[in-house]
Amino acid sequence: xxxxxxxxxxxxxxxxxxxxxxxxxxxxxxxxxxxxxxxxxxxxxxxxxxxxxxxxxxxxxxxxxxxxxxxxxxxxxxxxxxxxxxxxxxxxxxxxxxxxxxxxxxxxxxxxxxxxxxxxxxxxxxxxxxxxxxxxxxxxxxxxxxxxxxxxxxxxxxxxxxxxxxxxxxxxxxxxxxxxxxxxxxxxxxxxxxxxxxxxxxxxxxxxxxxxxxxxxxxxxxxxxxxxxxxxxxxxxxxxxxxxxxxxxxxxxxxx
Numbered sequence: 559x560x561x562x563x564x565x566x567x568x569x570x571x572x573x574x575x576x577x578x579x580x581x582x583x584x585x586x587x588x589x590x591x592x593x594x595x596x597x598x599x600x601x602x603x604x605x606x607x608x609x610x611x612x613x614x615x616x617x618x619x620x621x622x623x624x625x626x627x628x629x630x631x632x633x634x635x636x637x638x639x640x641x642x643x644x645x646x647x648x649x650x651x652x653x654x655x656x657x658x659x660x661x662x663x664x665x666x667x668x669x670x671x672x673x674x675x676x677x678x679x680x681x682x683x684x685x686x687x688x689x690x691x692x693x694x695x696x697x698x699x700x701x702x703x704x705x706x707x708x709x710x711x712x713x714x715x716x717x718x719x720x721x722x723x724x725x726x727x728x729x730x731x732x733x734x735x736x737x738x739x740x741x742x743x744x745x746x747x748x749x750x751x752x753x754x755x756x757x758x759x760x761x762x763x764x765x766x767x768x769x770x771x772x773x774x775x776x777x778x779x780x781x782x783x784x785x786x787x788x789x790x791x792x793x794x795x796x797x798x799x800x801x802x803x804x805x806x807x808x809x810x811x812x813x814x
Contacts, residue, residue: 595780595788600772603789607661611793614665615672622673632670639664646790653786660790664797675804679811686803693758693799697765708770716763723757746809754806761799768792 614635618628639660646656676683700706730741743753772788 593782595775595782595784597773597776599782599785600776600788600792603657603785604792607657607789607793610658610661611665611668611797614662615669618666618669619673622670622677628670628673631666633667635663635666635670639667643790643794646787650787651781651783653783653790657786657790657793661793664793668797668800671801672804675808679808682804682807682811685807686800689803689807690796690800693762694765694796697762698769701766701769706766708766712763713767716760716767719760720764723760746812751806751809754802754809758799758802758806761795761802764795765792765799768795 618631621628642656642660642663646653672683730743733739734741743750768791772792775784775788
């Protein structure tokens with residue numbers, strides 16, 4: 559049984575369906591190394607997307623702290639970013655163009671949300687960034703040295719938990735829009751904090767699936783554009799992890 563990553567496009571099926579033979583002869587030309595996906599290439603693409611995201615985040619951050627309402631670019635960035643993710647999931651060959659766009663618009667969203675949290679809880683952003691970075695490095699180290707092995711059972715547990723979280727969030731959002739019911743993950747109760755901790759753990763575990771699928775794509779000599787595809791998927795998980803850290807830290811700060 560083959561399970562996928564949390565990301566809507568960073569999944570085993572997508573990586574397998576785009577696989578090309580290692581040596582393909584077409585008009586007497588052999589596909590060379592420069593046309594194939596590599597781990598180092600994906601890392602470079604991830605770094606580029608990260609810089610774009612940070613640059614865009616500075617825009618809405620600056621707007622907030624200079625008396626300019628950032629809600630339009632913040633909400634617009636979230637919507638456009640989500641649309642680009644959907645398009646890329648169906649058209650991975652467009653990832654070299656869609657991935658930078660995603661980083662740009664998602665950066666606007668991240669910057670605005672971060673500024674709002676920072677105004678309410680001073681110092682929370684640097685702590686969330688630090689927690690996200692440490693989590694990423696720890697997971698990368700555990701994966702690199704094979705301390706954590708991505709088995710089929712591991713994938714099944716992580717994917718099942720991720721789908722459960724997504725379903726719960728969706729149902730909670732829809733129900734709260736039409737009723738007076740308050741979802742249990744709202745507020746700063748121990749139950750709410752416990753849910754946030756659980757979600758962060760699952761988000762972190764998704765990093766292992768992302769690392770594994772990127773490595774698999776490089777091993778199977780996938781097309782070069784899949785580097786952007788893989789980098790975009792990894793960025794989605796990191797953004798999710800960062801947002802969850804912001805939520806957890808805000809709950810803890812509000813209890814003081």
